[in-house]
Amino acid sequence: MNVSHYSDNTSSAIKSFDWKDEQWDLRTINPNFDDRDRGIHLANFANIHLVWFKVEVKKYVKHLCKTGRSLSTIQQDLSTLRRFSRYLVRENISSFDEINRSLILDYLVQGQKVNKLKLSGLRKLFTIGTTKGWFDIDQDIIRDADYPKQYQYNPDPISDQVREQIEQNLHLLPDSIARMWLIGYFSAMRPSELALLKRDCLVREGQHWKLIWHRKKTNDHHEIPISRTIAKVVQDQQEYIQNLWSDEWDYLFCHYHNLSKTDVSQPQLEPVMKVLPIHANHPLSVGIRTLITILDIRDENGLLAKFQSKLLRSTRLTELFAQGHDLAVVSAWAGHKQFATTATHYTEVSCNLMEKEAGHIQKALVNSNGHRILYESFPKSFWETPISHKLELTQTHVNTPIYGYCGLPLNQDCHKSRACYTCECFVATIEKLPQYINTLNELRAKLIKAMSAGQEVLVEQFGRQAEQLDKIIASLQQGAA
Ligand code: SF4
Structure with missing residues (x-):
């Protein structure tokens, strides 16, 4: 059995909570922890040197934990607050009473180092702290206009030409990685949902099969009907995990070591008891990119195709729409609460469809x-x-x-x-x-x-x-x- 060093973090005892500690194990207070949060569960307050500010930041972090905010959001806010605390030190600020609009404006114009996109952590601290009576800050201190404009781009789905070439050559990849594509694509799951897909996700009702999974983003269970073929793919993957680790691993997929970027067959592949990673080194991304490079798969413009695991969802939803399914069906498949979300983000209407x-x-x-x-x-x-x-x-x-x-x-x-x-x-x-x-x-x-x-x-x-x-x-x- 191969157990990665990351697994040790999970099995290690969760550090008990002590308010005075400079490092908190957020798993003790956050009910929303899962295996993908491994590695970001420790909140470090040591480099917030202003004690009066650190106290409020700790209260804020505890509040976020109690309200079930994701660990990545908490870490991002904490990073924003650490940066702001360094600024407070430089400006010799000694209490919340001295934090005003003018100070914030100076902070924003002090140079490129301030990422305005991360202002929200600071704004939330001011709002929550004032609402809860920890301090009193004018709620006008950070305004909407202080944020740079953000544009929402539609995802660029994988073109049919590229997708077809990939699918024709999926058999060159190790079966378990090819199955990530098949299940992820068919279900239009988010990569984070695929990573946490449980082994018991397959349900049979008479002649019909469905896939059920928990979605952290919306904190609900989502289900879609699946074909017998996809059900068989799920069963094969269940068997693969069973053979590897019996009942010791709850998830349908796992991570791998020794991923090759030059050999599609991944000869040294070593399964490890770790959930699929969020970004870099995702086995599916590495596998498909290697396939693209080795087979020289190019898009309609003659450029080498690009791939990220998150593209499977937008590609699948766009395909469903292009196949003539009603927006309501595509929206239900995606599990969106609003049709507008599907229409805005996932249904790139192709030129062919427009013509049709x-x-x-x-x-x-x-x-x-x-x-x-x-x-x-x-x-x-x-x-x-x-x-x-x-x-x-x-x-x-x-x-x-x-x-x-x-x-x-x-x-x-x-x-x-x-x-x-x-x-x-x-x-x-x-x-x-x-x-x-x-x-x-x-x-x-x-x-x-x-x-x-x-x-x-x-x-x-x-x-x-x-x-x-x-x-x-x-x-x-x-x-x-
Ligand atoms: S048929 Fe002609 S006149 Fe009648 S409503 Fe249509 S456009 Fe107007």
Whole structure:
């Protein structure tokens, strides 16, 4: 049996809690500890030299533990507070009464060393400490505007071309690493969830199988239906772990030593009783990257493909969406509480899908006033089945041919006698530009004729239609330029 030196940390006795200690074992007070927190469970206060500040930081850390905050968050906040304590020493600050907005502004502009992204730890300390009566700090001391703008980027899913090449060659990897891909990809689990996936995650209900796991991020249990094939992959992995360590290891996967970056078959692979790591040296990442390098797997731009284990989730969710599953289904699969989360972060709509869904009407749309409009602003049926909204009235319309789309929901009737070019529901499309120009010329000719014949109603009708068509044509030509 191979037991890594990390395992010793787990089996070592948890150090009992003493408020006066310079180092706390957070496992004594944090109920949310798990194996992935190993190595970050010790909170060090020794290098906070201001005693009055250290006391409050300790209270704050204890509060975070009691409220179940993750150890990584606590360590990040602690690091922020240590940095701030050094600044307080440099500025000869001797109590909370001397901490004010002006001091914070100086702190923020003192140089690149202050990472504004980590301001939140300081702000939380001030808020919680004041709320709990530990000290009294003006809550305006750190403002939203002090934080640099953060942009949320959509993840870049693995392209189909790259994914297919990887999957065709998964058999070159050791089975246990290939199984990480298969289960992680199918389930769209977060890497942290895959690492803590328990061996008893597979449940059979009659002919159906499902995978159940605990999610730390949302502190709930999530389940998805799985195919018989994936169930077999899980069973194979259960057997693999059973053969390695019998019942001594609770998790479905484990970490490895001696990972090779040059040999896909990983000849020296040595399983260790340790959960999969968070970032570097993740066996799946090393295995897939080695596969990419050895087989020279390139993306559509000819660049060597890149891989991180976290990409499996976004790739899978994007694939589900691209396969035509409703956003509600993809959202349920992902376990998101809000559809918007799925839509914003995981459903990169591919160009192919856009073409399939929107077809030819996606290019440029304007309304009867020539204003640009987005097809997403129309009923879903408009881009799902554009044909049902299409207007192509050439022969049947007595006065003016109509080309374009009607944006009215399909369950509503038109009460405007098809006076489309003057209707706010009308949608013109760039494809019909030549027809609009012809129609405008015809309308102008008809207008002159009606004027000379003194047909005022027709003059009014043709005049208004020509005016709107003029705007539509100008807008479409501008967009095409
Ligand atoms: S007049 Fe308006 S509502 Fe009626 S068919 Fe034309 S665009 Fe649609």
